[in-house]
Structures are given as C-alpha cells and as structure tokens.
Amino acid sequence: MNIRYAWKRSLPVMAGYIVLGMGFGILLTSKGYSVVWVFLMSLLIYAGSMQYVAVDLLAGGASLISAALMTLMVNARHLFYGISMIDRYRGTGRKKPYLIFSLTDETYSLVCSGDVPAEIDQKKYFFWVSLLDQSYWVIGSTLGGLIGNMLTFNTAGIDFSMTALFIVVFIEQWKSTRNHASALIGVTVSLVCLLIFGGDNFLIPSMAAITAVLTLLRGRLEQKESGEKNNG
Amino acid sequence: MGDLHSGLLVAVIALVTLLLRALPFIIFGGKGKTPAFITYLSNVLPCAIMGMLIVYCLRGTELLKAPYGIPELIAGGTVVFLHLWKKNTLLSIAVGTILYMFLVQ
Numbered sequence: 001m002n003i004r005y006a007w008k009r010s011l012p013v014m015a016g017y018i019v020l021g022m023g024f025g026i027l028l029t030s031k032g033y034s035v036v037w038v039f040l041m042s043l044l045i046y047a048g049s050m051q052y053v054a055v056d057l058l059a060g061g062a063s064l065i066s067a068a069l070m071t072l073m074v075n076a077r078h079l080f081y082g083i084s085m086i087d088r089y090r091g092t093g094r095k096k097p098y099l100i101f102s103l104t105d106e107t108y109s110l111v112c113s114g115d116v117p118a119e120i121d122q123k124k125y126f127f128w129v130s131l132l133d134q135s136y137w138v139i140g141s142t143l144g145g146l147i148g149n150m151l152t153f154n155t156a157g158i159d160f161s162m163t164a165l166f167i168v169v170f171i172e173q174w175k176s177t178r179n180h181a182s183a184l185i186g187v188t189v190s191l192v193c194l195l196i197f198g199g200d201n202f203l204i205p206s207m208a209a210i211t212a213v214l215t216l217l218r219g220r221l222e223q224k225e226s227g228e229k230n231n232g
Numbered sequence: 233m234g235d236l237h238s239g240l241l242v243a244v245i246a247l248v249t250l251l252l253r254a255l256p257f258i259i260f261g262g263k264g265k266t267p268a269f270i271t272y273l274s275n276v277l278p279c280a281i282m283g284m285l286i287v288y289c290l291r292g293t294e295l296l297k298a299p300y301g302i303p304e305l306i307a308g309g310t311v312v313f314l315h316l317w318k319k320n321t322l323l324s325i326a327v328g329t330i331l332y333m334f335l336v337q
Binding site: 011012015033037040041044045046047050054057058061062064067068071072075076077078079080081082083084085086087088089090096100101103105108109112113154155156157158159160161162163164165166167168169170171173174177180181182183184185186187189190191194199202203206207210211214215218221222 | 237238240241242243244245246248249250252253254255256257260261266269270271272273274276277278279280281282283284285286287288289290291292303304307308311312315316321322324325326328329332333335336337
C-alpha cells in the first residue's frame with residue numbers, strides 16, 4: 001500500500017526523469033563514453049542538471065578543482081532542501097543516509113510538505129518515493145545510452161514537464177497555507193536576482209537574499225503562523 | 233581524456249553533491265533539538281524554494297525577442313488553470329507539457 005501510494009505520487013517525476021535521463025544518456029554516449037559511464041553517473045551522482053554540466057566537464061577534460069567549484073555553484077540549492085527536511089527526516093533510521101543522498105529537486109517537491117493520508121506510513125513513503133525516483137532516472141539514462149540514437153521523435157520542449165511539476169506543487173502549497181508571504185518572497189526575490197545577476201549566476205544570490213528576507217521577517221511570520229494555529 | 237581522469241571527475245562531482253545534501257543534517261541533525269531558527273526556516277522555506285525553482289526553470293525565457301515568452305506564458309497559465317479546476321496533478325502536467333512542446337516545435 002505504501003509503495004502503491006508512493007508510485008502514484010511519483011508518476012509525474014517518472015515521465016520527466018525517463019525523458020530527461022534519456023537526454024543525458026544520449027548526450028554522454030555521443031561524446032564517446034560507453035553506457036557504463038551513463039549508468040554509474042546516474043547511480044552515484046544522481047543530480048539532473050549537474051550531470052548535463054558534467055558531460056562538458058568530462059568531454060573537455062576539466063580540472064578536478066574546477067569540477068568541484070562548478071558542482072558547488074550548480075548544486076548549492078540542495079543545502080536548502082536539507083535545511084527544510086531535518087525535522088521531517090528525523091527518526092528514519094537506516095533509511096536516512098539514502099534519503100539524504102537522493103534528495104533531488106523533484107524528490108524534494110514530493111516530500112517537502114510531508115503530507116500523506118493517515119493510513120500511509122510517512123517514513124516509508126519518503127523512502128519509496130526517493131528510490132522510485134532514482135530508478136526512473138537510472139533506467140531512463142541507461143536506455144538513452146543504449147538506444148537513444150535510434151529515436152527520431154522531436155523532444156524539444158519536453159523539459160517543461162519539470163516546470164509544470166513545480167508549478168503544481170507551488171499551487172498545492174499555496175492552497176494549503178494561509179500566509180503566502182514566503183511563496184511571494186521566493187518568486188519576487190528570485191526574479192529580482194535573475195534581472196540583476198543573469199540566468200547563470202542568480203541561484204546563490206537568490207538563496208542568500210531569500211534567507212535574509214525570511215530572517216528579517218521572522219517575528220512577523222511566526223506571529224502570524226501561531227495566530228493561525230490558535231484560530232484553527 | 234583518460235578513463236582515470238574521467239573517473240576522478242565523476243567521484244569529485246558525486247562527493248561535492250553528496251556533501252551539499254548532507255551538510256545541513258550533519259550540522260543540525262544531531263541528537264539534540266533542532267534550533268528554533270532552523271525549524272522556522274524549514275516551515276517557510278518549502279514555499280519560497282518552489283517559487284525559486286519555477287523562476288530557475290524559466291530563466292532562459294527570452295522576453296525581448298520572438299517568441300517573447302508566449303509559449304511559457306500560455307503553457308504555464310494552462311497548468312495553473314487546469315490544476316485549480318480539475319486538481320489532477322498528472323493531467324495538469326501532461327497537458328501543459330504537450331501544449332508547450334507543440335508551441336515551441
């Protein structure tokens with residue numbers, strides 16, 4: 001029952017990960033790397049956009065230092081996911097190391113609200129969603145490496161599925177909270193940073209600015225929240 | 233580039249990624265109680281991050297050149313509208329994505 005429920009919730013990620021994974025597999029094998037590399041990278045790195053960046057790093061023979069710095073910049077947003085899952089992942093026991101390792105953007109979008117029906121074991125849900133998501137990614141990318149060059153179907157624009165997933169999660173969160181300040185802060189601050197710093201460099205300034213604004217407003221936001229609890 | 237260097241690159245990328253994912257748990261996830269400030273952040277961050285991720289996904293949209301972000305606007309608007317109306321995650325994502333692919337191809 002837990003697996004079935006996790007599988008249902010993970011279906012949007014399945015579609016996106018199989019297709020984006022295949023894209024990665026096709027790209028890496030086109031640079032002369034075998035499908036074993038594709039499989040191992042999806043198994044051990046397991047970070048969508050970073051693996052696309054890694055194709056260039058590998059093919060161009062980048063230095064280890066520049067690869068480390070690039071990973072820090074591209075994946076710094078994962079720090080945020082960890083911070084918001086510390087309490088929810090408490091008491092997950094032996095599953096915890098895997099839950100932490102496999103906390104991608106998409107998995108985060110499925111676990112961050114922590115909402116599951118009463119009959120579902122939340123910790124098992126976290127685990128199955130994490131494992132299923134990674135298997136979609138590994139299967140998709142390996143398939144891409146094996147048969148990708150046989151496909152002739154035009155996939156341009158298919159990465160919009162991830163945008164659509166995040167929009168849907170955003171709406172769900174919007175409806176389940178009464179105070180929309182943090183959602184609005186997230187969008188506005190990121191847009192301002194995007195305008196100032198440009199598409200390649202705006203994530204880290206955005207994270208810093210979002211944290212700063214949320215910190216400054218802590219008194220007001222916490223007051224509102226406890227007010228909501230008292231009213232509800 | 234040799235296999236050894238490629239292997240080292242993969243190892244470095246995997247380790248740095250894992251470190252970023254684990255760092256908050258290493259610092260704040262001990263036996264003790266989570267600091268109140270971190271608990272506060274964990275309550276307000278998810279909504280803010282989802283907003284940031286949407287902006288991140290749409291960062292490459294060209295507003296000043298054709299097609300002026302119109303495909304993103306139409307497909308994104310469709311996802312919002314469908315989801316508020318039907319409340320079906322898969323439907324919203326599938327229709328939005330297919331529409332977007334149609335518009336950009």
